[in-house]
Amino acid sequence: MNGDIACIGAGYIGGPTMAVIAKMNPGRRVLVVDINAERIAAWNSDNLPVYEPGLDEVVKACRGKNLFFSTDIAGAIKACDMIFVGVNTPTKTFGEGAGYASDLQYWEASARTIAQEANGDKIVVEKSTLPVRTADAMAEVLHTHPEHTFTVLSNPEFLAEGSAITDLLNPDRVLIGGPQTARGRAAVRALVEVYAAWVPRRRIVTTNVWSSELSKLAANAMLAQRISSVNALSALCEATGADIAEVARVMGMDRRIGDKFLRAGPGFGGSCFKKDVLNLVYLCRSYGLEAEADYWEGVIRMNEEQQRRIVARTVKALFNTLANKRIALFGFAFKANTGDTRETPALAVANLLDAERAQLVVTDPKALGNARRDLAHLPHVALEPDPYAAAADADAILVMTEWPCYRELDWGRVYASMRKPALIFDTRNLLDHEALRRIGFRVLAVGRP
Ligand code: UDX
Ligand code: ADP
Numbered sequence: 001m002n003g004d005i006a007c008i009g010a011g012y013i014g015g016p017t018m019a020v021i022a023k024m025n026p027g028r029r030v031l032v033v034d035i036n037a038e039r040i041a042a043w044n045s046d047n048l049p050v051y052e053p054g055l056d057e058v059v060k061a062c063r064g065k066n067l068f069f070s071t072d073i074a075g076a077i078k079a080c081d082m083i084f085v086g087v088n089t090p091t092k093t094f095g096e097g098a099g100y101a102s103d104l105q106y107w108e109a110s111a112r113t114i115a116q117e118a119n120g121d122k123i124v125v126e127k128s129t130l131p132v133r134t135a136d137a138m139a140e141v142l143h144t145h146p147e148h149t150f151t152v153l154s155n156p157e158f159l160a161e162g163s164a165i166t167d168l169l170n171p172d173r174v175l176i177g178g179p180q181t182a183r184g185r186a187a188v189r190a191l192v193e194v195y196a197a198w199v200p201r202r203r204i205v206t207t208n209v210w211s212s213e214l215s216k217l218a219a220n221a222m223l224a225q226r227i228s229s230v231n232a233l234s235a236l237c238e239a240t241g242a243d244i245a246e247v248a249r250v251m252g253m254d255r256r257i258g259d260k261f262l263r264a265g266p267g268f269g270g271s272c273f274k275k276d277v278l279n280l281v282y283l284c285r286s287y288g289l290e291a292e293a294d295y296w297e298g299v300i301r302m303n304e305e306q307q308r309r310i311v312a313r314t315v316k317a318l319f320n321t322l323a324n325k326r327i328a329l330f331g332f333a334f335k336a337n338t339g340d341t342r343e344t345p346a347l348a349v350a351n352l353l354d355a356e357r358a359q360l361v362v363t364d365p366k367a368l369g370n371a372r373r374d375l376a377h378l379p380h381v382a383l384e385p386d387p388y389a390a391a392a393d394a395d396a397i398l399v400m401t402e403w404p405c406y407r408e409l410d411w412g413r414v415y416a417s418m419r420k421p422a423l424i425f426d427t428r429n430l431l432d433h434e435a436l437r438r439i440g441f442r443v444l445a446v447g448r449p
Helices: 014-024 037-043 055-062 073-079 105-117 134-142 164-169 182-196 209-240 244-253 273-286 290-317 345-355 368-374 387-391 404-408 411-417 433-439
Strands: 005-008 030-033 067-070 082-085 122-126 150-154 174-177 204-207 326-330 359-363 396-399 423-426 442-445
Touching: 005 014, 005 073, 005 105, 014 030, 014 055, 014 067, 014 082, 014 164, 030 073, 037 067, 055 164, 073 105, 082 105, 082 182, 105 122, 105 134, 122 134, 122 182, 134 150, 134 209, 150 182, 150 209, 174 182, 174 209, 182 204, 204 209, 209 244, 209 273, 209 290, 273 290, 290 345, 290 396, 290 423, 290 442, 326 345, 326 387, 345 359, 359 368, 359 387, 387 411, 411 433, 433 442
Parallel strands: 005 030, 005 082, 030 067, 082 122, 122 150, 174 204, 326 359, 326 396, 396 423, 423 442
Antiparallel strands: 150 174
């Protein structure tokens, strides 16, 4: 074993994770490879393809020393005994399980390439989130080349976007699932060594492969469920005159509940929550667990309802018609500190507003590139980097992403440039609503009367 590490897939997970592994393991070479040459070129440039606070520094410190980005997939497989796979596993859009199951074609293609190019025994590490029992299927694909031994480990990534580097440097836990065989245990020990370079041993949890795969889906489903629960309560707050911030604070003071992840908002987005919950629904159904599947599916339905409700309240506040009214969406990323827009609630809201024939203008400090692609089906939507220009002549502003820079805006200036009565719908409860009302705004918020 030379200790060097390859990673197939240079995306949101593969790139930052390997950069941190390289930084904390200066004695190992880390080779990150991808079929997408443009993406690799970006990783080798000053303009990294993923925006994460702190990522630039880590990459700059290691790139060309022990961290390398290239398209030479075969070369990386040959050079390393341990190969991470971090390719995309989107929800299937076709065939059996469409809309629920994960599309494993990229994963399987990677496994076949590993089997074909391997020049010796390899440890293959699942980094992408995968349905339970994928490791088994992959082991079967790999063993079509019986001259070498492949040991498949599950090592799901729990990092959240926007805080990827701090999450990686200081993880709550690192989870490694491996086969309960002598070879499996040795492979697990080899992977533990990689993380033990900076993570305290007590935070490195080892389990069997299926517990590891399921734990990742379970953790994300619990977090998503929490957001849907607090959003369901936010609707009741609006109806009754309670305030969700107060209710959440009281709930959070119970140590059994805890105070994290109780922010009501426009619903969860991001590449993981919806996909993982749908995956869980599919798994339950395929084992005949209908009531359990319906339970988890309710988490998704509640999330969509939140976006529908935001638009319904906007329509009502603007005198039951949005036709030709200018509405500015402040923020398009699925949360602050990322340019990622996958499953962003802002897109669902944009589609619903467009159906009401509103004139949309979208502003965001990091996500307009992705927004252009996501909104290509709505060619009349304007994209505007300057929030002041986006707000000019607008009837309403919907704050969709909790970008801190929106707190610093000169809201008096914004108000003066808008059509009256000027409405702000703060779906993230980011702004000072009393101050806005003093300026003259009508203010709507999630979970507040
Ligand atoms: C999530 C998990 O947190 C991470 O462990 C996993 O590896 C990948 O999925 P991520 O999607 O990057 O990470 O972001 P996260 O911070 O979890 O937020 C997900 C969504 O929930 C965002 O749209 C966010 O705005 C929303 N959210 C989060 C709320 O609406 N309220 C909250 O209280 C917290
Ligand atoms: P994630 O959020 O899981 O990291 P991304 O979509 O950001 O997902 O990244 C996945 C990466 O995997 C993409 O850059 C894609 O080009 C790459 N990829 C997909 N299939 C293969 C493959 N067979 N070989 C190498 N790279 C692949």
